[in-house]
Amino acid sequence: MVLKLLVTGGAGFIGSHIVEQLIANQHQVVVLDDLSTGDRNNLPNDVRLVIQDVAANLDDLFAAERFDAVIHHAAQVSVPHSIEDPIRDLHVNLQGMLSVLEACRKHQVGKVVFASSAAVYGTPQTLPIPEDHPLTPLSPYGITKKSAEEYLRIYHELHGIRYTILRYGNVYGPRQSVKGESGVIAIFTDARCKGRIPTIFGDGYDTRDYVYVEDVARANLLALTQGDGEILNISTETAVNLRELFATLDDVLNEHEQPRFGPPRPGDIQHSTLQNDKAAQVLGWKPQTVFYEGLKQTVKWVKQHG
């Protein structure tokens, strides 16, 4: 079935991969993005791009386009920025969520798929983290993601809008900006491709759950027609430490460099992996891209785009 879809944040890193897959599946797509971190060049020329703040009134757009569903990715995405300027984080991430939900309510949009984050969990009490782990965010960003999830639940109960919440691990791949402090793979890849040795903060044994962007995009497409009312981790359930990341980049680049180390950064969580069997049961989703292959694609893109 062909759907008419709005992708907020669709000119960004993850959103643009979703747009690409939606178009490949013959869906009709409109992108809303203020281009604060996104880029028009991430999108095919013929996609309609509405350049607007997601937190503004969306009535005119929704009245004109009559969307079947919204894939909501527009956000202030930086944890450090959310600490420096929590009011901006609140505006984009929570008022933005509410303005999407209000437009959905007024214009009878059936479903919202929402990009949430492992940041809602805070310090893990168990690993890998299951979806029913306590939510104790450590930053304003984690709080606005957690609250946005709550608004989705309430809008379903009050107004019948269906939703699926996807909580991502550390997403990586082509088009990720080096400006986002959380994109360690983007930062390491960019540095290595420019002949620089990136600094590993701490002893290099901190682990993360790196999930490839095309796998994340595929989860969004599956969630359009499945997983109503569900909260699902989107992850590989595999812990990769920074030394392994550095060494795999060595393999991809066919180089043999020694990492450089710096002091650990306060506030960094040591280990994070997310359980992903619920996404397999509910969506039939599993990550398909092995780490080496994902890094290879990322390096290829960085080399092409500088």
Ligand SMILES: NC(=O)c1ccc[n+]([C@@H]2O[C@H](COP(=O)([O-])OP(=O)(O)OC[C@H]3O[C@@H](n4cnc5c(N)ncnc54)[C@H](O)[C@@H]3O)[C@@H](O)[C@H]2O)c1
């Ligand atoms: N990258 C990750 O590892 C990761 C992990 C967990 C969750 N997420 C979530 O996934 C979503 C996409 O993140 P990304 O990594 O692609 O980052 P990104 O910065 O590339 O994408 C965010 C997009 O939203 C747009 N945007 C920002 N503020 C806006 C506003 N006020 N109005 C309209 N558009 C606005 C930006 O221009 C950008 O195109 C975000 O909601 C983010 O919180 C990302």
